[in-house]
Amino acid sequence: MWRSAARRSAQIRRLLSSSAPPAGAGAAVPGPCIVHKRGNDILHDPWYNKDTAFPMTERDRLGLRGLLPPRVMSFEQQYERFINSFRSLENNTRGAPDSIVALAKWRILNRLHDRNETLYYRVLIDNIKDFAPIIYTPTVGLVCENYSGLFRRPRGMYFSAKDKGEMMSMIYNWPAEKVDMIVVTDGSRILGLGDLGVQGIGIPIGKLDVYVAAAGINPQKVLPIMLDVGTNNEKLLEDKLYLGLRQPRLEGEEYLAVVDEFMEAVHARWPKAVVQFEDFQMKWAFETLQRYRNRFCMFNDDVQGTAGVALAGLLGAVRAQGRPLQDFPNQKIVVVGAGSAGIGVLSMAKQSMLRMPGIHRTGEGHNQFWVLDKDGLITKTRKGLDPAVARFARGYGPDEVPDLHEGASLVEVVKKVKPHVLLGLSGVGGIFNEEVLKAMKESDSPRPAVFAMSNPTTKAECTPDDVFKHVGENAIFASGSPFSNISLGNGKTGYANQANNMYLFPGIGLGALLSGARHISDGMLQAAAECLASYITDDEIRKGILFPSVSSIRHITAQVGAAVVRAAVAEDLAEGCCDVGPRELGSMSESETVDYVARKMWYPIYSPLVSDK
Numbered sequence: 001m002w003r004s005a006a007r008r009s010a011q012i013r014r015l016l017s018s019s020a021p022p023a024g025a026g027a028a029v030p031g032p033c034i035v036h037k038r039g040n041d042i043l044h045d046p047w048y049n050k051d052t053a054f055p056m057t058e059r060d061r062l063g064l065r066g067l068l069p070p071r072v073m074s075f076e077q078q079y080e081r082f083i084n085s086f087r088s089l090e091n092n093t094r095g096a097p098d099s100i101v102a103l104a105k106w107r108i109l110n111r112l113h114d115r116n117e118t119l120y121y122r123v124l125i126d127n128i129k130d131f132a133p134i135i136y137t138p139t140v141g142l143v144c145e146n147y148s149g150l151f152r153r154p155r156g157m158y159f160s161a162k163d164k165g166e167m168m169s170m171i172y173n174w175p176a177e178k179v180d181m182i183v184v185t186d187g188s189r190i191l192g193l194g195d196l197g198v199q200g201i202g203i204p205i206g207k208l209d210v211y212v213a214a215a216g217i218n219p220q221k222v223l224p225i226m227l228d229v230g231t232n233n234e235k236l237l238e239d240k241l242y243l244g245l246r247q248p249r250l251e252g253e254e255y256l257a258v259v260d261e262f263m264e265a266v267h268a269r270w271p272k273a274v275v276q277f278e279d280f281q282m283k284w285a286f287e288t289l290q291r292y293r294n295r296f297c298m299f300n301d302d303v304q305g306t307a308g309v310a311l312a313g314l315l316g317a318v319r320a321q322g323r324p325l326q327d328f329p330n331q332k333i334v335v336v337g338a339g340s341a342g343i344g345v346l347s348m349a350k351q352s353m354l355r356m357p358g359i360h361r362t363g364e365g366h367n368q369f370w371v372l373d374k375d376g377l378i379t380k381t382r383k384g385l386d387p388a389v390a391r392f393a394r395g396y397g398p399d400e401v402p403d404l405h406e407g408a409s410l411v412e413v414v415k416k417v418k419p420h421v422l423l424g425l426s427g428v429g430g431i432f433n434e435e436v437l438k439a440m441k442e443s444d445s446p447r448p449a450v451f452a453m454s455n456p457t458t459k460a461e462c463t464p465d466d467v468f469k470h471v472g473e474n475a476i477f478a479s480g481s482p483f484s485n486i487s488l489g490n491g492k493t494g495y496a497n498q499a500n501n502m503y504l505f506p507g508i509g510l511g512a513l514l515s516g517a518r519h520i521s522d523g524m525l526q527a528a529a530e531c532l533a534s535y536i537t538d539d540e541i542r543k544g545i546l547f548p549s550v551s552s553i554r555h556i557t558a559q560v561g562a563a564v565v566r567a568a569v570a571e572d573l574a575e576g577c578c579d580v581g582p583r584e585l586g587s588m589s590e591s592e593t594v595d596y597v598a599r600k601m602w603y604p605i606y607s608p609l610v611s612d613k
C-alpha cells in the first residue's frame with residue numbers, strides 16, 4: 001500500500017509543479033474568456049481584473065484605455081511587487097503584538113483578493129505554507145472575532161431567519177451561472193471560539209480559499225454562505241456594530257425549516273453543487289448530516305473530514321511504533337472532547353478497527369477508547385447521554401480494568417490507562433498540562449502520541465515544546481493549527497505535524513464533484529482517509545512525521561480526489577461530470593484517475609478577455 005502511494009505521489013509531483021500550470025489546465029495559451037461588461041466595470045471585478053497587466057490590445061478592446069497608467073506590467077512583475085510589499089510589511093511589523101501583525105497580513109491579502117483574484121490565488125498557491133495560517137487557522141479565527149469591525153465589502157451570500165420564504169428567489173441573486181462548491185455555516189461553533197453568529201462567515205471564505213488553492217476549484221464557482229439564525233452570544237447581541245440578526249438563535253423546527261429551505265434553493269439552482277457543512281454546533285451538525293446526506297451531495301467537515309485526518313494520524317502512530325497496522329485495534333486511545341469532531345473521530349476509528357482482520361475482539365463491544373468531556377470520563381452511568389456518545393461510554397463496574405469512575409479527571413485517566421494516544425478535540429487551550437503530559441511519559445507505547453487538534457492556536461490543548469519536554473523526545477506530536485518544529489539538540493528535530501481537516505476536505509469535495517456523486521458515502525470518506533494515511537513513507541513515519549507538508553497540498557488533494565472518485569464509481573454512486581460519464585470514469589486506471597483529477601484543477605493564469613458589450 002505504501003509503495004504504490006509513493007509512486008502515485010511522484011507521478012502527481014510531475015503533473016503539478018507549483019511553479020507551472022498543470023498540463024491541460026488552461027496551460028500556456030489559455031482560451032479567451034467572454035465578459036459581459038466593459039471599462040471600469042471590468043477593473044472593479046476581481047474575477048476579470050488584471051490591474052496594470054492588461055495589454056494595450058485588450059485596453060482598446062475593453063474600453064480601458066486611459067483608465068490605467070500607461071506602462072504594461074507582466075504577471076511576474078505584479079507577483080514580485082506583491083511579494084515585496086508583503087515582505088516589507090513583515091519587516092516593518094517585527095516586534096509588534098502577534099494579533100496586530102496577523103491582521104495586517106490578512107488585510108494585505110484580503111485587499112488583493114478583493115481586487116484581482118488571479119494574482120491572489122497564484123500567490124496563495126505558490127506560498128500556501130506561509131499564507132494558509134493567514135487565510136485559514138489561526139488568523140481566520142481572529143478575523144471572525146473582529147469581523148464586524150473589519151467588514152469593508154461583502155463576500156458570499158447571507159440567508160437569515162428573516163428571509164424565510166424568499167430563499168428560492170434570493171439564490172438567483174448570486175451572479176455566477178454555475179456553482180460547484182459551497183461551504184455553509186450557521187456560525188454556532190466557530191473553531192474553538194464558540195458562537196460568533198454572522199461573523200463566522202470568515203470560515204466558509206477561508207475554507208473555500210483552501211479549495212481553490214488545494215483542489216483547484218475555479219474561484220468563480222465557489223460560494224461561501226452564512227445562515228444567520230441569530231446568536232446566543234450576549235456580547236455580540238449588545239455590540240452596536242454587530243452585523244447579524246440581533247435575536248437569539250432559532251431552535252427546533254424553526255431552525256430546521258430555515259436550513260431545509262436553503263438546501264432546497266441551492267439544489268434547485270445548482271443540483272450538482274457539493275455542499276460542505278462547517279462549524280455547526282454538535283446537535284445541528286449530526287442532525288443536518290443525517291437529514292441531508294442521502295438526499296444531497298453534502299458532508300460535514302468537522303464530523304467526517306476531521307475523522308479521516310485523525311484516523312490517518314492514528315494509523316501513523318501505530319506505524320511509528322514499528323507495529324503492523326493490524327495492531328490498531330489494540331491501541332489505547334484517550335479522546336478529550338465528545339463533540340461533533342471527537343465523536344466523528346471515534347466513530348471512524350471504531351469502524352476501521354472493526355474491519356481489521358485476525359484480532360481477538362468482541363465486535364461492537366470492543367472499546368479501546370476512553371472519552372472525556374467537560375464533566376470528565378464518560379461512563380455508562382452518565383445520565384442523559386446522547387446515543388452517539390453512549391456508544392463510547394466505559395462500562396465501569398468492579399470488573400473493568402483499570403479501575404476508574406464516572407467523571408474521572410484527565411490526569412487520573414492518563415495515569416491509569418497509560419494510553420498510546422492522547423487526542424484533544426475539546427476547544428480548551430492548555431488542558432494537556434505538565435501533569436497530564438508527564439503522565440503520558442508512562443504510556444505503554446514506545447512512541448506516545450499527543451494530538452492537540454483544537455483550533456485556533458490559543459485553543460490547542462498543548463504545544464510541541466510542552467510535549468517534547470515532558471513526554472520525551474520519542475513522542476509524536478500533531479496539532480490542528482500550525483506550530484514550528486522543535487530543535488531537540490544533537491541535530492534532532494521534534495516534528496510539529498499539522499493534523500487539520502484541510503488535508504482531506506478539498507479532496508473529498510473535488511472527488512465528489514468530478515465523479516458527479518449522488519451523495520457522499522462512508523466508503524468515499526474511508527478511501528480519502530486511507531489515501532492520506534498511505535501518503536507518508538516509513539522513513540518519514542520513523543522520524544515522527546505523520547502528515548505531509550502543507551506545501552504539497554495540491555499533490556495530496558489530487559490523490560485524495562482520485563481515491564474518492566474511484567470509491568464513488570465502485571459504489572455505483574458516480575453520475576459523471578461534464579463530458580466524462582460514469583462508464584468512462586469506471587474504465588480509468590488508478591493513475592489515469594489521478595491524471596484526470598489533476599487536469600481538471602483550475603490554475604490562475606490571465607485569460608484573454610473579450611467583451612460582448
Ligand SMILES: NC(=O)C1=CN([C@@H]2O[C@H](COP(=O)(O)OP(=O)(O)OC[C@H]3O[C@@H](n4cnc5c(N)ncnc54)[C@H](O)[C@@H]3O)[C@@H](O)[C@H]2O)C=CC1
Pocket residue numbers: 189190191192193281282301302306309336337338339340341342372373374375376424425426427428431453454455456459479480481499500501502
Ligand atoms: N484539527 C481539525 O481539523 C479540527 C479541529 N476541531 C477543533 O475541535 C474543537 C472541538 O470541536 P467540536 O467537537 O465541533 O466542538 P463541540 O463543542 O461539539 O465539542 C467540544 C467538546 O469538548 C468538551 N469539553 C469542553 N471542555 C472540556 C474540558 N475542560 N475537558 C474535557 N472536555 C471538554 C465538551 O464537553 C464537548 O464534548 C474545536 O476547537 C475545533 O476547532 C474541529 C474540527 C476539525
Ligand SMILES: CC(=O)C(=O)O
Pocket residue numbers: 137190191192279301302454455480500501502
Ligand atoms: C479545522 C476545523 O474545521 C475546525 O477547527 O473547526
Ligand SMILES: [Mg+2]
Pocket residue numbers: 191278279301302
Ligand atoms: Mg470546522
